[in-house]
Amino acid sequence: MKLKNYILVCGGTGCESSKADDIYRSFMKELKDQKVDGEAQVIKTGCFGFCEKGPIVKVLPDDSFYVHVKAEDAKEIVAEHIIKGRQVSRLLYKKSDEKIHTKIEDIDFYQKQVRVVLRNCGFIDPENINEYIARDGYLALEKALFEMKPDDVIKELEISGLRGRGGAGFPTWRKWSFSKGVPGDQKFIVCNADEGDPGAYMDRSTLEGDPHSVLEAMTIAGHTVGANRGFIYIRAEYPLAIHRLEIAIGQAKENGLLGDDILGSGFNFDIEIRLGAGAFVCGEETALLASIEGKRGMPVPRPPFPAVKGLWGKPTVINNVETWANIPVIIMKGGAWFAKIGTEKSKGTKVFALTGKIKNSGLIEVPMGITLREIIYEIGGGVPNGKKFKAVQTGGPSGGVITADYLDTPIDFDNLAKLGSIMGSGGMIVMDEDDCMVDVTKFYLEFTVDESCGKCSPCRVGGRQLYNHLEKITNGEGTEEDIRKMRLIGKAMQKASLCALGQTAPNPVISTLQYFESEYMAHIKERRCPAGKCKKMLRYSIVPEKCKGCGLCAKKCPAGCIKGEIKKPYVIDSVACVKCGACEEACKFKAVVKN
């Protein structure tokens, strides 16, 4: 019997940690035990994006989508689906309407997505170069080496309108053409895979699911600007991505797609991996280059820009993982094809890591210009547990919040900036009514204070000051003077910090002050946290009219601070209360209230 089914097991980190390896092995065993190992092939792919439902197994070409699969389920899937052609309906994806959705195209999560960067992710085996080649892999390199001149490549990038996906959105073609324009025989190509934003994992998934796309793009860049060496700077916390990159580099070398005289063109190019220790500031390009050189990862003032004077003082093109992954497609299909996707000034797609208070969390790729409403409600399925949407945070510690009033804004670099946030690298954290904006802001400032390299004082001292003011406010000791000072410090940091870490660190403060000033004021004037998050200000009390005097709360209270007599209203001693919320949970009559 010939191969008739392909069992795709997600091997992304999300699913890997939830036992993808066991599932893979279990399918191999079952196919053998049930004597159909010639009829189906098991392939471990990169992330499917829908990590919320992981581990995920897809069966092709029937296009069946199985969710929350366990290793034990392999037996039934093989016996029923592979042998008898009957889908195992208990494992098929179901929407909240309880209707079964067998086909991937029926799943809302995928409907609005456009896959350019993630074109191969979740479809090919990333550890097998032949699968990449089969999907037109290295075709762009062929074109760039044999059919196009370096200037043609840059022209295509210009037509495509591709802007850097690492955060700043700088036009990629301009970087390349700066480097190309500098005379000299030693130049470098660098891939920024540091990915330091909390909650972001777009780059990791791309590298895990399709490592060759980055290698191919870097080689094209090397040929275009005249560089023979490339470095991938990746954090050591990404072991699976590193492992797959190592395999990919090894296979590319064996096949003559890296190394000397690539495809007989006479062009030499090599790529090495450099591991970062996971400092946020090392994602900043000048600090990253210093780290590759073996120095302490601290930024230096720009200009000169790396494109002109980078690694060891030589012209260096540094791009983000996602930027790189777009490039082979642009060269293959043409810049004009790419420019058709997106908005006037932001072309193509963007990968986001959708997390927080959202039903369908996961990795999504959407065309630029899509609205937040479409992302949150149509792809993400909205806020769970009937809670109210409050805001979405984009751009991580350098970004800001976007409120419900602006959900219909088409997302692109310029629109997000206008709203006081940034595109950033693609973290998107949804917050609901239970999230306190002051507390969230404090979290980001805590992060930047930790991650500041300490070289310049506006960032080192200013960040700490901002944090202290926020802490005062969340402790219920804030005054309006704190707000005034935060605004002043923020301005100074934006103007005087050495690198964008310090320049953008006040953004979360400025943005939340713009949209949620009243929430700050509630903390300051009423000593109250409207979301009930700031523990110091929290007061639990019992409404006497509702209390039936059952005494359950007193039994549950770990601090023993609830007193009373059976059948009479109980009372909480707010001084001794540790604000754990156990009483609120225990009360069947909703008599315990916050604030």
Add this chain to the structure above:
Amino acid sequence: MAKLTLADLKKLRDDKKREIEKRDVEGKTTRIIIGMGTCGIAAGAKEAFDAFLDEIDALKLSDVAVTQTGCMGLCHVEPTAEVIVPGMPEIIYGHVKADIAKRIVNEHIVKRELVSGYVFDKPAADILK
């Protein structure tokens, strides 16, 4: 593995592309669905499946997906295959032995002509249940 030349790479891509296309669902407008219930398998559905794949390979058709389903309720004419070609009525063929499978690909899918003598109707929905 030896280093690839440009010609090697092109050839490798062409070979592997045919393999991987079978996996893909995108761009496949024509579908052949083979009944693989116990009755179908006993009557030779596996051989029919192979014959379909072989013929599609031989003709280098890239827009055809061959999938399987459970018993279609036409046990008396197994093996059965449903063929869906855009712009043509959906047809269920019965008694699909290897040679008929070959004819279906050549006549129904390529020439867009029904293979007469093997067409069976879909049973009414209540029989299927």
